[in-house]
Amino acid sequence: MLDIAEIKTIEHDVLIVGAGGAGLSAAIEASSLGMSTGIVMKSLLGKAHTVMAEGGMAAALGNVDARDHWKIHFRDTMRGGKFLNAWRMVELHAKLAPERVRLLEEWGAVFDRTKNGLINQRNFGGHRYPRLAHVGDRTGLEMIRTLQDYGIHQGIQAYMECTALDLLTNKSGEVCGIVCMWRETGTFIIFKAKSIIFATGGGGKAWEVTSNSWEYTGDGYAMAYEAGAELMDLEFNQFHPTGMVWPLSVKGLLVTESVRGEGGILLNNEGTRFMFNYIPERFRSETADTEEEAARWLKGDPNARRPPELLTRDVVARAINEEVKAGRGSKHGGAYLNIATQRSAEDIKKKLPSMFHQFKVLAELDITKEPMEVGPTCHYFMGGIRVDADTTMSSVPGLFACGECAAGMHGANRLGGNSLSDLLVFGYLSGKNAAEYAKKVATHSELDKDKVIRIIRNATTILNRESGANPYLLHEELEHNMQANVGIIRTEKELNKGIDTLGKIKEAYKTVKAKGTSQFNPGWHEALGLRNLLITSEAVAHAALLREESRGAHTRADFPGEQEHWLHYNIVITKGDDGEMRLVKVERPAPDAELERIAKSSIDTLEMEIEKEREQGKT
Amino acid sequence: MATRKFQIYKGDHKNGELVNFETEVNEGMVVLDVVLKIQAELANDLAVRWNCKAGKCGSCSVEINGKPKLSCMTRMNQYGPDETITITPLKTFPVIKDIVTDVSWNYTQNKRIKPVKLAPEAKTDKGYVMYQEDVGRVQEFRKCIECYLCQNVCHILRDHDKKDEFIGPRFMIRVASLEMHPLDIVDRIPELKKEFGSGMCNVTRCCTEVCPEDINITDNGIIPLKERVIDRFYDPVTILSRKIFGKRKKKLPPIKP
Ligand code: SF4
Ligand code: SF4
Ligand code: FES
Numbered sequence: 001m002l003d004i005a006e007i008k009t010i011e012h013d014v015l016i017v018g019a020g021g022a023g024l025s026a027a028i029e030a031s032s033l034g035m036s037t038g039i040v041m042k043s044l045l046g047k048a049h050t051v052m053a054e055g056g057m058a059a060a061l062g063n064v065d066a067r068d069h070w071k072i073h074f075r076d077t078m079r080g081g082k083f084l085n086a087w088r089m090v091e092l093h094a095k096l097a098p099e100r101v102r103l104l105e106e107w108g109a110v111f112d113r114t115k116n117g118l119i120n121q122r123n124f125g126g127h128r129y130p131r132l133a134h135v136g137d138r139t140g141l142e143m144i145r146t147l148q149d150y151g152i153h154q155g156i157q158a159y160m161e162c163t164a165l166d167l168l169t170n171k172s173g174e175v176c177g178i179v180c181m182w183r184e185t186g187t188f189i190i191f192k193a194k195s196i197i198f199a200t201g202g203g204g205k206a207w208e209v210t211s212n213s214w215e216y217t218g219d220g221y222a223m224a225y226e227a228g229a230e231l232m233d234l235e236f237n238q239f240h241p242t243g244m245v246w247p248l249s250v251k252g253l254l255v256t257e258s259v260r261g262e263g264g265i266l267l268n269n270e271g272t273r274f275m276f277n278y279i280p281e282r283f284r285s286e287t288a289d290t291e292e293e294a295a296r297w298l299k300g301d302p303n304a305r306r307p308p309e310l311l312t313r314d315v316v317a318r319a320i321n322e323e324v325k326a327g328r329g330s331k332h333g334g335a336y337l338n339i340a341t342q343r344s345a346e347d348i349k350k351k352l353p354s355m356f357h358q359f360k361v362l363a364e365l366d367i368t369k370e371p372m373e374v375g376p377t378c379h380y381f382m383g384g385i386r387v388d389a390d391t392t393m394s395s396v397p398g399l400f401a402c403g404e405c406a407a408g409m410h411g412a413n414r415l416g417g418n419s420l421s422d423l424l425v426f427g428y429l430s431g432k433n434a435a436e437y438a439k440k441v442a443t444h445s446e447l448d449k450d451k452v453i454r455i456i457r458n459a460t461t462i463l464n465r466e467s468g469a470n471p472y473l474l475h476e477e478l479e480h481n482m483q484a485n486v487g488i489i490r491t492e493k494e495l496n497k498g499i500d501t502l503g504k505i506k507e508a509y510k511t512v513k514a515k516g517t518s519q520f521n522p523g524w525h526e527a528l529g530l531r532n533l534l535i536t537s538e539a540v541a542h543a544a545l546l547r548e549e550s551r552g553a554h555t556r557a558d559f560p561g562e563q564e565h566w567l568h569y570n571i572v573i574t575k576g577d578d579g580e581m582r583l584v585k586v587e588r589p590a591p592d593a594e595l596e597r598i599a600k601s602s603i604d605t606l607e608m609e610i611e612k613e614r615e616q617g618k619t
Numbered sequence: 620m621a622t623r624k625f626q627i628y629k630g631d632h633k634n635g636e637l638v639n640f641e642t643e644v645n646e647g648m649v650v651l652d653v654v655l656k657i658q659a660e661l662a663n664d665l666a667v668r669w670n671c672k673a674g675k676c677g678s679c680s681v682e683i684n685g686k687p688k689l690s691c692m693t694r695m696n697q698y699g700p701d702e703t704i705t706i707t708p709l710k711t712f713p714v715i716k717d718i719v720t721d722v723s724w725n726y727t728q729n730k731r732i733k734p735v736k737l738a739p740e741a742k743t744d745k746g747y748v749m750y751q752e753d754v755g756r757v758q759e760f761r762k763c764i765e766c767y768l769c770q771n772v773c774h775i776l777r778d779h780d781k782k783d784e785f786i787g788p789r790f791m792i793r794v795a796s797l798e799m800h801p802l803d804i805v806d807r808i809p810e811l812k813k814e815f816g817s818g819m820c821n822v823t824r825c826c827t828e829v830c831p832e833d834i835n836i837t838d839n840g841i842i843p844l845k846e847r848v849i850d851r852f853y854d855p856v857t858i859l860s861r862k863i864f865g866k867r868k869k870k871l872p873p874i875k876p
Contacts, residue, residue: 044668045726046765047676063745102746108735110754110761110800117748135758141675142761152726153734160723184715213670247647253673358673361692363647472659516664520716523663 004452008189012038012157013438014431015178015193017164017220020048021140021420022403023199024147025100025427026434030197031154033435038157038191040180042215045158046148049201049213050423053140054256054354055124056132057420059097063118064130069610070094071598072128077418078599080126080312081382081411082552083567084233087591087599088389089409093418093425100424101133107150109142111135125257125312126415128603137256137354143420162189163528164219166455167196167227167399170445175227175398177447179455183525186518188456190447194438197392197400197430198224202381203536204237205529207487208479209252210378211243217529218536220405224385225535229394231573232407232586233383234536235543238414238553239488241316243377245334250362252377255337255355257416259372260309262351263298263342266320266335267371268328274335275308278319283311298342314413314553317376321488324375334375340368376488380419382410382553383543386572391433392426398437402430412552460518462527468513471527478505478530478537486541491558495545502538509534542583543571620645623695624703625653627665632714637705638662644695651679651690654706654718666717674831677766681718682707687768689831709771711780722767728786731814732794737802753801760796760840762832763789769826769836775819785816788826792840798847812848820845 014030016023019041031037041048062068074094078085105111105119111133112120121130135142152158161183168177168190177192203218204210221231242255260266268274279287287308288294294307309316320335330336339348345368349356352367359365359372385394385401387408392400403423410418462471485498509531514524549563550556569585576582591599598606623644626637640657651669658665670676674692681690684698684705698704712720741747769788775781786794794811797803811817820841827836834840 043670043678044722047670047678049670051676051764052671052673061745105746106737106742108797108800110749110757112758113749113751113754117750118745135761138675138762141764145761145763149729150734152730213672215670248645249647249649249652250672361674361694362649364694470659470663472663476659514663520666520719521664522658522666 002453002456004447004449007452009192009447010038010189011192011444012036013194014038014197014434015040015191015195016197016199017178018048018199018201018403018405019045019158020050020199020201020403021143021147021423022427022430023048023197024144024151025424026197026199026402026431027156028147028151028154029428029431030435031156033432035435035438037155038159038193040159040162040164040178040191042161042163042183044160046144048144049215050140050144050420052211052213052254053143053420054137054254055258056122056134056139056417057097057101057143057424058124058127058131058415058417059101059133059421060094060129060131061098061101061119061121061133063114063116064121067607067610068129068131070098071606071610072603073097073131074595075599075601075603075606076127077415078411080413080415080418082413082562083411083599084551084570085411086389086408087595089426091595092389092429093409093422096425096428097421100428101421104143104146104424107146109135109146111142123261124416125310127417132417137258137352139420143423163525164223165459165528167223168448168451169227169396170448173228173397174445175396176445179452181459181528184520186521186524188459190452192444192447194441194444195398195400195434197402197434198385198405199401199403199427199430200405202384202404203533203540204378204381206478206482206533206537206540207378208483209243209375211240211252211254212378214529217533219529219532220401221384221539222532222535224394224396224399224401225539225573225575227396227399228575229396229399230386231384231539232386232570233412233543234381234539234573235547235554235571236382236412236552237378237540238313238380238382239317239376240379241313241320241376242337242374244363245330245373245375246332247363253358253362254377254379255372255374256352259337259339259352259355262339262347263307264309264337264339265307265342266309266316266337268323268335269330270328272328274323274328275311275316275319278315278322279308279311280315283315287311312413314555317488318555320375330373332373334373336371337374338371340370345369380404380414382412382414383407390429392430393433393437398441400430400434400437402426412554459528462512462514463518463521463524465511465513468511469508471512471514471523471530474505474508474512475526475530475533478502478533481505482537482540486537486544489555489557490544491556492545495541499538499541499545502534502541506534506538538581539573542581543573546571546583546585621700623653623700625657626703626705627654627657627718628707628714629662629665629717630714631716635714637707648695649691650683650688650693650695650704650706653695653704654690666715666719668719675764677764680709680766680768680771682709687771687829689766689768692831709767711771711777712767724782725765725767725770725787725789728790729793731786731810732790732797733805733807735797735800735803736805737800738804741802747802749801756839757796757800759834760792760799762834763792764832765789766831768829768831772825772829774823774825781816781819785819788820788836788841790815791817791820791844792834792836795840795844798844808847808851811844812852817841817845817848
């Protein structure tokens with residue numbers, strides 16, 4: 001008989017799960033408000049997915065172009081998200097991002113500088129002005145290291161290599177703790193907390209070709225779901241058009257958008273620059289229609305229009321997909337991305353140093369001489385735990401969520417650069433609100449012993465059963481299934497097939513067996529993560545089936561184009577009383593009139609308005 | 620595609636052995652791919668750390684044929700077709716299990732270093748003002764991915780196990796990144812000498828050679844720091860002027876490639 005008195009219990013006012021940019025920001029804020037704060041992470045401190053971010057963090061600092069303003073950042077984000085974003089979140093993000101970025105500098109981040117000695121900002125897709133504060137192409141590393149080095153002096157307890165298993169709630173349904181497992185020893189630990197913040201990232205490990213690491217198993221989605229929280233918008237999975245496709249070792253690894261920004265062109269195996277055949281109607285007037293015009297744009301001709309390679313991520317990803325399907329793919333099943341013919345070797349090495357290095361070491365390919373091979377790779381979840389915009393609290397009292405695991409900020413499609421700033425802004429808001437919530441909770445709740453025992457049993461059975469399915473192979477099956485049936489282009493037929501197969505994998509999962517002991521046993525860890533990934537995948541597939549339109553990152557071949565009707569709904573997912581997944585179309589609240597006006601104004605009107613305000617000294 | 624032979628350490632800090640594995644290796648694979656393939660197919664419980672698979676997180680450090688490396692950036696075709704590849708844990712840190720080591724000592728060292736504090740007078744309503752030419756040096760040090768390969772090869776830590784006397788090259792350059800920050804106002808030179816053991820380093824440059832981020836740890840970081848210590852503690856003129864004028868304004872040494 002399991003004796004839970006033998007399990008160590010640690011108490012905190014606020015407990016955070018996940019130590020990327022969002023989790024660390026939240027921990028720093030909660031701790032600064034006098035809360036006893038703990039942060040639990042699956043890896044070592046400073047290794048979270050945030051380190052992979054390259055481009056920068058978007059904030060209307062106006063250091064490079066003084067015309068920038070929160071209203072324009074707001075408008076860009078809403079348009080990029082195809083108006084499905086939570087309006088208030090986008091407003092908070094655009095307004096708060098500049099001060100959070102400056103604070104990061106105060107905490108030690110050393111950004112690239114403008115000539116005047118201010119934080120430098122770069123151009124990126126969908127942003128009207130140069131807006132991304134950056135450090136070369138390693139901005140994510142700078143962010144995480146700064147938060148880490150600042151955070152360790154703020155009295156935050158860090159629990160490294162500790163996996164969260166499931167949440168505990170009290171009799172009134174409020175979150176009051178979480179059961180975790182030390183990866184090193186395989187022993188269990190209970191954290192009691194007055195509020196809990198999830199900053200657990202996404203679930204990109206459900207696909208075969210992904211830019212995400214092993215950590216991205218949708219833990220936050222699944223634990224929140226199991227605790228009764230609402231999930232939202234899970235059908236929106238961003239596929240980045242250019243991931244490496246060869247060699248196998250790096251399949252899915254990101255090739256930055258800047259390659260195309262610097263003039264890189266996409267070719268099929270017949271040598272055709274195929275993007276000219278994929279220009280959507282609404283972008284036709286803004287896109288070059290001949291190679292000659294595109295070449296002039298690269299040379300800086302202000303009258304030339306942008307080359308079609310710089311269309312939005314969803315469009316480019318779909319085009320590469322079509323070419324491969326039509327048998328015009330590259331040697332290893334992608335498209336050729338060529339910068340060698342567009343730029344001098346010297347330019348390439350200067351502007352794209354890490355891409356040069358990445359291909360040199362991992363593919364033994366010199367991008368100044370040869371084309372790269374690229375294809376779409378699963379990159380980011382716009383959907384996640386449904387939260388209140390101002391407090392970031394989920395539908396379960398006491399449970400907060402921020403960063404990639406929260407829904408709403410990015411709508412149907414995220415703009416590059418808006419993720420790192422999201423982590424800073426909503427991490428901060430989560431920390432603040434979870435602290436305020438915790439202050440109102442007088443004492444820690446009693447533990448639900450049966451629940452604790454059930455959680456631990458679920459985990460240990462995987463080790464204890466005599467034989468059963470290999471967790472690695474099950475994971476592989478899941479990846480194949482999501483790739484084939486819940487990929488970039490979706491149809492009812494394939495989604496149904498995908499859902500059927502998911503059912504079979506779920507059945508097999510009931511007998512999953514990890515060999516070996518409980519000490520640092522990756523097979524066991526893999527099996528534990530798989531539960532979460534299966535719940536996440538199921539939610540994605542069902543939501544994708546329900547949304548009968550194509551919007552942003554969600555593309556249905558059988559329902560092309562945006563449907564006006566769907567603009568007014570989000571898909572909300574909960575666990576039903578019968579244990580089955582429930583999906584509901586929930587009508588979106590009407591936007592604030594002023595915000596709607598800003599988002600829908602023409603850019604000229606908005607810029608004139610801001611200029612006037614500035615003259616009158618209002619901003 | 621070819622079958623290749625591997626030996627991987629399995630065990631803990633006290634007991635362990637090299638275990639033989641054979642597996643198919645495909646074109647383009649890196650050592651980490653092979654390790655993960657062996658883990659999935661032959662040894663489900665083989666403990667291994669990794670995150671990014673792109674040389675950006677510093678999790679996957681091991682010793683391959685005795686050489687400390689990031690396993691995600693080491694391609695299989697660097698080795699001869701018949702060569703047996705031996706993968707062992709970092710020698711300088713205690714083994715937790717298999718090729719995973721306990722690197723917590725490094726986190727303890729980091730915490731000993733006083734955090735950044737910027738000169739308040741440099742703050743404007745547009746943030747702090749610093750120029751690119753003044754931050755380039757600090758940015759070099761801040762490329763560090765904390766792979767601890769430099770800590771692993773430094774003979775003071777590796778062969779002499781003087782972890783209580785020297786914080787190691789990784790944290791020397793962390794101190795350097797703060798001391799050379801153009802706006803930082805904290806003084807860390809006294810503890811650099813007295814507690815962090817800057818005098819222990821005898822400039823063998825093994826750390827610089829192994830750094831996957833190509834940080835010139837020794838010439839750009841440690842040597843200038845050593846000079847500051849000497850200035851402070853052994854140069855009578857500086858000592859006197861410090862008594863009169865207070866902490867000297869920091870000057871950046873020239874950057875070496
Ligand atoms: S140069 Fe100094 S710090 Fe670097 S390895 Fe040699 S002794 Fe160690
Ligand atoms: S300085 Fe270089 S070798 Fe040392 S930990 Fe940092 S990246 Fe690794
Ligand atoms: S796995 Fe991140 S550096 Fe190797």
